[in-house]
Amino acid sequence: MFVSYKWLQEYVDLTGITAKELADRITKSGIEVESVEVLNKGAKGVVVGHVLEREQHPNADKLSKCLVDIGEGEPVQIICGAPNVAKGQKVAVAKVGAVLPGGLKIKRAKLRGEESNGMICSLQELGIESKLVPKEYADGIFVFPSDAPVGADALELLNLDDEVLELGLTPNRADCLSMIGVAYEVAAILGRNVKLPVTEIQENGENVHDYISVRVDAPEDNPVYAGRIVKNVKIGPSPLWMQARLMAAGIRPHNNVVDITNYILLEYGQPLHAFDYDRLGSKEIVVRRAKAGETIVTLDDTKRTLTEDHLVITNGTEPVALAGVMGGANSEVRDDTTTVFIESAYFTSPAIRKASKDLGLRSEASTRFEKGIDPARTKEALDRAAALMAEYAGGEVIGGVVEVNTLKEQEVTVTVTLDRINRVLGTAITKDEVAAILTNLQFAFTENNGTFTITVPSRRRDISIEEDIIEEVARLYGYDRLPATLPVAEAKPGKLTPYQAKRRQVRRYLEDVGLFQAITYSLTSAEKATMFALETAEPIRLALPMSEERSVLRQSLIPHLLEVASYNRARQVENIAVYETGAVYLASGENELPSEKERLAGIITGVWHAHLWQGEKKAVDFYVAKGILDGLFELLGLTNRIEYKQAKREHMHPGRTADILLDGKTVGFVGQLHPVVQKEYDLKETYVFELALADLLNADVEDIRYAPIPRFPSIARDIALVVDENVVAGELQKAIIEAGGSLLKEVSIFDVYKGDRLPDGKKSIAFSLRYYDPERTLTDEEVTAVHEKVIQAVKQQFGATLRG
Template sequence: MFVSYKWLSEYVDLDGMPAKELAEKITRSGIEVEGVEVLGEGIKGVVIGHVLEKEQHPNADKLNVCQVDIGEEEPVQIVCGAPNVDKGQKVAVAKVGAVLPGNFKIKKAKLRGEASNGMICSLQELGIESKLVAKEYAEGIFVFPNEVTPGEDALLQLNLDDEVLELGLTPNRSDCLSMLGVAYEVAALLDKEVKFPNVEVEEAAERAEDWITVSIEAKEDNPIYIARIVKNVKIGPSPLWMQTRLMAEGIRPHNNVVDITNYILLEYGQPLHAFDYERLGSKEIVVRRAQDGEKFVTLDDAERTLSSEHLLITNGKEGVALAGVMGGANSEVEDDTTTVLIESAYFDGQRVRQASKDHGLRSEASARFEKGVDPNRLQAAADRAAQLMAQYAGGEVLAGSVVAGEINLEPKVVAVTLEKLNRVLGTSLEAPEVEDIFRRLKFEVKTDNGAFIVTVPTRRGDITIPEDLVEEVARLYGYDRLPTTVPVGATYPGGLTDYQKKRRAVRQFLEGAGLNQAITYTLTSGKKAKEYALDSREPIKLAMPMSEEHAYLRLSMIPQLLGAVAYNNARQMDSIALYEVGNIFLKTAAGELPEEQEHVAGAITGLWEENLWQGEKKPVDFFVAKGILEGLFAKLGLLERITFKKAEVAGMHPGRTAAVELDGQVIGFVGQVHPQQAKELDIKEVYVFELKLSPLFAAETAPVAYQPIPRFPSITRDIALVVDTNVEAGQLKAIIEEAGGKLLKDAHVFDLYEGEHVEAGKKSIAFSLKYFDPEKTLTDEEVVKVHNSVLDALKEKVNAELRS
C-alpha cells in the first residue's frame, strides 16, 4: 500500500512531522514501512509555461519552434519535438540551469540552427513511470488545465513535492488498504482525531429505484449490493489533483468517472464499479453464479470461459461484470457515456479469489475483497462517489440508493482482563492506561470486574480473540517499552549436537577441498525424480504443483546439480565443483508424511588444477572424486571402515562407478556420469557422488590417538601380481592387509599392466608394501616370513602369481 504524505495530512493533523519520522513510528507499531520515496527528489528549475506561438522548424520536419511564457519579462524560445505541442497550452518547462532526474542538467542549445532555451517536459522526463501516465500523454508532453499560472512551480502542481510511504502490510491488516484506515492507525499513534470527508449529496427529484432493480440469487457470495444512479455526466479528464494522487498511489488516470471509483477505492478501501447505464441492456441487475462454460468478455477484450465457481453480475440475461475482479466490455464507461450506475457491494473473498486466480486477473479491487472490506463503508463509499461525479463530471444524482440483501453490521465484542495483559506483556499497566489505548484506537470499551469488554469496529476484522487485544495494547504502548526478562528455571549452555557438528565438518571439508555450496530445488520433474536414487521408490507427486518441472519431490540431488553444471557450462564456466547438503524424500504408507533423509552430493567437471606458469593441467577424473570422499571419511574418522566396490548405477559410466560401503552397508556411490546422459544435458565429462549422512554420522568412532614419530626404519617390498582380469585391486589389497598382520603398515597399487607380455585373460597389478615395527629394527628374516605369508595367501585365494 502506497500512502501519500500530503493526502494523509488531510485526514490527520501531522504537525509537520517529517515523513521519515512518521514512517519510523508506524514501523514501531507493527506495520513495516518498507521505504519513503520523495517524488521530486533531485528535480529543480521546472515551472509552468504558456506556449504563445508554435511554428514549424525550418530545418526539421519533426521539430517545432515555440515561444513560451515562463513568468519572466520576456518569453523564451524552446525547440520541441513532442507531436502534441500546440499554441495556447500550459506545459511543464525545465528552464536553463534546471536539473531533471538522473542529474540531467538543462543548458542553452542550438537544434538544427535554432536556439533552444530550456525544455518542454513530458511526465516521464519528470520521473513518473510510463505505466502511470494517462494514455493521451503517453507519447508526448503533459498539458496542464488552464487554471495554472505561468512561472508557478510545476512540481507543486504535479504533486511532486510529496513523499510516499510504502507499507508492507500483512494479510490480517486489510484495514490499512485505504487512506482512512491508515489515518485511523496514525491518529492512534499520535493521539489525534481523524477528519472524515464531508459527504453531502445533492439529489434530483427522480428516484434511482425507478431506473434500476437489483436481485441477488447467490446470497452467500454477495450478501448485500448497493446501486446509485448519476445521469447527465460529461466524460472528461479528472481534476489534476486527483490524477496526481492516483499516480502517487500507483494507479494510472483514465477519465473522471473511472478515476473517481479508483479514488474511492483508495480513500475508503471499498472497491466500486461504474457501469454505463445505457449499455447495460436492461433495467435490472441480477447477481448469480456463472454457468459452466459460460462465455464473458472482460474490459481487456479477452473472452473468458466461466464456471459455477465464479460470481457474475448480469443484466438478467448476460454478464456485465466478473464480481469483484473486472467489469465487462459490454457495459464499459466510454467517452459518450451520459448515465452511470455505481456498484458498491460486499463480495465473499474466497469467491473473488477463485475467479482472480482462475483467470489470472489480479487487481486492486480483488486484493481488497480477498482480504475483507468494511461492510459499514458500502453506503458511504457509494455516496462519496456520487458526490464527486456530480462535482467533477457535472452529473445529477438520482434520489436514494437501490439496496438488495442485508449483512450483519454488528461489531464484535471481545474481552480481556488486565491481569492477562500484564502477565503476557510483562508490564504493570493500570486500567486507565489500557482504556486510553483503546480510546486512541477508537474502540468502545467498558470495564467490568477487572475485564475490558471491547466493542471492535467492523473495519478491524482481524480482531476476534483476547490475544488480538493484547497485541493492540502492546504495539500502541510500544514494543520498545516492554520490559526485558530472563527465562525462569534451570539454564543450560548452548551448543551443537554431535550430528550438527559432523554436518558442519562435512561442509567445511568440502569447501576447503575447493567445492562451492549449491542450494537447488527439492521439487523436480517426474523423469528426474527417479534418476540416481539410492533407494528406489515411487516418487511423491504434489497435489497442486506449480508446473510439470516442479511436480515431484526429489529422490536424489544429483539431477539438480547436473542442471547447475549445465547452466554454468552454457555460460562458458567450464571448471565447476559443487556440493549440496540437503534432504531427499521417500514415499511411505498411504496418507503418511514422506520419510526425509539428509544426503550430501557433489558434481565436478573441468580442470581440477591448473598452473599456467608450469604448464600443468590436471583434469577431473574418477580418482579426484574418490580422493575427495576419502579425505572426507578421514576427517570423520571412518576411512578404515570404508570400502569402494565396482557398481552399476543407472545413468552412470559402467566402468567408472563405485559403490561406497560403510562396514559392508552401501551408503552411496561415486563415479562418472554416463557419456550419453552428459550429451543429453550438453555437458562435458562430469564426476558425481552422493552419500547418506545418517549412517555416516551415527557410526561410532574411536577417540583420536596420537602415535610418536617412528624411531626405527621401515622396509619396503614391491610385488607385481598376475591375476585374472576379473580380480579387483581392492580384493587383492584386502588379502594383503589381512595376511600382513601387525607388521604391514601400508599397501597401495602403483602400476597396472595389460598387454602382449601378459597372458590373455590376465593382468599385472603392482603393489608397494611397507613393513614396520615401532619397537625395534626389523630383520630380513622377519620380513621374509611375513612377506611369504602374504604371497601364499594371494596364491591360495585368487591364484595370484608373481610376475617374472
C-alpha cells in the same frame, strides 16, 4: 496497499516524523512496510514550460524545433521528438543541468545541426511506469492544464516530490485498504487525531426516485445497495492532483468521473461504480443471481459466461455489471456521457470471491469486497463521490438517495480484564496505559475495577474476541517493550542428536572445501528414478502427478544435481561444485510406506584451482573428487576402514569409477560420468559421488588416540614391483602393509610405469616404505629382515618381481 505520505498528511498530522520513520513505526506495530519509494527517483531541475512556437526541424522529419518559455528571461530552443508537441502547450521541461531518473544529466546539445537547451519530458522519462500513464499521453509528452504556472516545479505539480509506503497487509487487516483506514492506524500509533473529509453536497430540486428504482432479489449477497444520480456532467480529465494521487497508488487515470470513483475507493475503501444512465436501457436496477449460461461483456471487452453462483447488476432484463468485480461495457461512462448513476453497495465476501475466482478476474474492487468492507461508509462514500462530480465534472446532484438496506448487524462488544492482559503479555501495564491505547484506537469503552468493555467500530471487522484486544494492546504498547522470558519446565534444553551434529559437520566441511549446497525435488521422471541408485527397488509413482517430469519418487540424488549443473552451464557458469544431502525412497512392499534413506551426493566440473597470474590452472579430475571424500572420511574418523575398489556402473565411465566400501560393505561410489551422459547434459568432464550417509554417520568410531612423536630415526626403503596390468595397486599396498607388521608405519605409491622397457601386459608400481620403532633405533639387519618378508609376500600373492 500503496500509501502516499503527502496524501496521508491530510488526515493525520505527521509533523516531526519522516516517511522512513513512519514506516519503521508502522512495521513495529504489526503491519509490515515492505518499501518506501521516493517518487522522483533522484530527479531535479524539471519545470513547467510554455511552448511559444513549434516548427518542423529542417533536417529531420520526426523532430520539432520548439521555442519554450521556462520562466527564466529569454525563451530557449529545445528539439523534441514527441509526436504530440504543439504550440501553446504547458509541458515538463528538464533544464540544462537537470537530472532525470537513472542519473541522466541534461546538457546542451546539437540534434541534426540545431541547438537544444533542455528536454521536453514524457511522464515515463520522469520515472512514472508506462502502465500508469494516461492513454492520451502514453506515446508522447505530458501536457499540463493551461493554468499551470510557467517556471513552477513540475515534479511538485505531478506529486513526484512525494514518498509512497507499500504496506504488506495480512488478510485480517482489510481496514487498512483505504487512506482513512491507514489514517486511523497511524493516528493510533502516534497518539494523534484523525481529520476526516468534510462533504458538502448541494442537491437540486428534483427527486432521484423519478429517475431510477432499485430492487434486490438476493439480499443475502447484497444487504445494502445505494445510488445517486448526477446529471449534466462534462467528461474530461480529472484535476492534476487527483491524477497524481491515483498514479502514486498504482491506478491509471481515465477521466474525471471514473477517476473520482477510484479516488473514493482509495480514500474510503468503498468500491463505487459509475453507470452511464442513458445507456442503462431502463429506469430500474435489479440485483440478482445470474441465470445459468447468461453472458456479459465486461469493461475489458471480454465476453464472460456466468452461472447461478454469480451476482449481477441488471437493468431488469440484462446484466450491466458483474457485482463487486467489474462493470459492463454496455453501460460504461464515455466521452459523450451526460448523466451518471453512481452505485455504492455492500456485497458479502463469499459472493464476490466466488465470481472473481471462477472468472479469473481480480480488481481493486473485488479485493476489498473479498476481504470485507465497512458498511457504515457506504453512503458516506456515495455522497462524497457525488459532491466531487459536481465540483470537478460540473454536474448537478439529483435530490435524494435510492436505497435498499436489509443489513442486520449487531454491535460487537468485547470484555477483557487488566489482569488477563498482563498475564498473557507478561507485563505490568497499568489500566491508564490500556485506556490510552483504546482511546488512540478510537474504540469506545467503559472501565470498571480493571474490567474493560469495548465496543468495536464496524471498520475493525477483525476484532471479535478478547485475544484480539490483547493483541491490539500489545502491538501499540510495543512488541519491543514486552519482557523476554524463558518457559518454565523441568525438561533439559534441546540439543542436536549425535547424528544431526555429524550431518552438520559434513555440510560445513563440504562448504569449507568449496562446494555449494543444492536442494532439489524429491520427485523425478520414471526414466531418471533409478539412475545412479546405490540400491534399487520398484519405482514409487504418484497417484495424481502434476507432470510426468515430477511423477516418481527418486532413488538417487545425482540426476537432479546433473540438471543443476546443466542449468548453470547454459548460463555460462563453467566451474560447478555442488552437493546435496537428502532422502531417497525405496518401496517396502505393496500397501506399505516406502523406506527413506539419507544420501549425500556431489557433482564437480570445470576448473578446480586457478592462479591465472602465475599461469596455473587445475581442472577437476578423479583425484580431486576422491580427495574431497578422503578429507570427509578423515573428519568422521573412518579413514582406516574405507576402501576404494575399481567398479563398473551404468552411466559411469568404465575406467574411472570406484566403489567405496566401509568395513567391506559398499556405501557409495565416486567417478566420472560416462561421456554419453556428459554429452546429453551438455557438460564437460564431470565427476560425481553418492554415499549412503546414514551408514557413515551411524558407524561406531573409536575414540581418538594420540601417540607421541617418535624420538628415534626411521629407515625408508623404496621398491619397484613389476606385476600384471590387471593387478590393482590397492590390493598390492594392502599385502605390503600386512607383511610389514608393526615396524612398517607408512606405505605410499610414488610411481607407475608402462612402457617399452617392460614386457607386454606388465606394469611397474613403485612404493615408498618407512620403518621405525617408537621405543628404539632399528638396525639395518632388522629392517632388511622385515623388508624381505614384504618382497616374498608380493611375489607369492601377485607374482611380482623387483624391477632392476
